[in-house]
Amino acid sequence: AQTVTQSQPEMSVQEAETVTLSCTYDTSESDYYLFWYKQPPSRQMILVIRQEAYKQQNATENRFSVNFQKAAKSFSLKISDSQLGDAAMYFCAYRHMEYGNKLVFGAGTILRVKS
Amino acid sequence: NAGVMQNPRHLVRRRGQEARLRCSPMKGHSHVYWYRQLPEEGLKFMVYLQKENIIDESGMPKERFSAEFPKEGPSILRIQQVVRGDSAAYFCASSPVIEGQVPYEQYFGPGTRLTVT
Numbered sequence: 001a002q003t004v005t006q007s008q009p010e011m012s013v014q015e016a017e018t019v020t021l022s023c024t025y026d027t028s029e030s031d032y033y034l035f036w037y038k039q040p041p042s043r044q045m046i047l048v049i050r051q052e053a054y055k056q057q058n059a060t061e062n063r064f065s066v067n068f069q070k071a072a073k074s075f076s077l078k079i080s081d082s083q084l085g086d087a088a089m090y091f092c093a094y095r096h097m098e099y100g101n102k103l104v105f106g107a108g109t110i111l112r113v114k115s
Numbered sequence: 116n117a118g119v120m121q122n123p124r125h126l127v128r129r130r131g132q133e134a135r136l137r138c139s140p141m142k143g144h145s146h147v148y149w150y151r152q153l154p155e156e157g158l159k160f161m162v163y164l165q166k167e168n169i170i171d172e173s174g175m176p177k178e179r180f181s182a183e184f185p186k187e188g189p190s191i192l193r194i195q196q197v198v199r200g201d202s203a204a205y206f207c208a209s210s211p212v213i214e215g216q217v218p219y220e221q222y223f224g225p226g227t228r229l230t231v232t
Contacts, residue, residue: 037223045158
C-alpha cells in the first residue's frame, strides 16, 4: 500500500522569506500523481500544485514550486516570498495514475507566517 | 460554475442517532469521493462512487457506514448509530469525466463537521 510521510508537524517562516515543506512517499508503481493541498482555518481544501511522475521538470505555480526526486521518492514544496495568507495546514498527497482514484494524504504540516 | 456543495456544514448528533451527509458535485462531474479527517490528522479515503455505482469502498468501515450516488440528486454518506469516534470532518470531492482520460483532478467541498455528543 502507498504511504505518504510528512516529517515536519509544524514550520515557521518570516514574511517575505522562503520555506520548504518536506514530503516522502512509498510506492512500487512508476506512474502516479503527487499533489500539495492547502487547508486554511476555513478547512476548505485548496489544490496548490500538481506533479505528474513521468515529467522530469518540476512543477511551478507562481510562488510555489516543487522539488521532485523520483528515485528518492521525495516531493518537497517551496514557498517563496511568503505571505500572511500562506499560513495554513499543508498536505502532501499521492494518487496512482491508472486505477484507484483515491488520494493518499500525509498527516500535514502546519505553516505559520510571522510578520 | 458553483463548486462542490456539502450540507449541512455542521451536524450534531447524539450517540445512537443517524447522520446523513449530502454532497452535490460540480456541474458535469460524475465521480464523487468521500474522505474523513479526524482531529489533528490528514484526510483518509472512504469511498469512490460514480452515478449509481460504488467503484471503491476500501476505506469504508465495515459496519454502520454506507454511501450512495443516485442517478438524480446528491451523493449521501450515511452513518447509522453514531458513536463518539465518528466525530470528524467529512469531505466530499468530485472530478469530471474526460473522454479517454482517467480523471485526476479532485475538487473538494467545504466539508461537514460531525459532532457526536
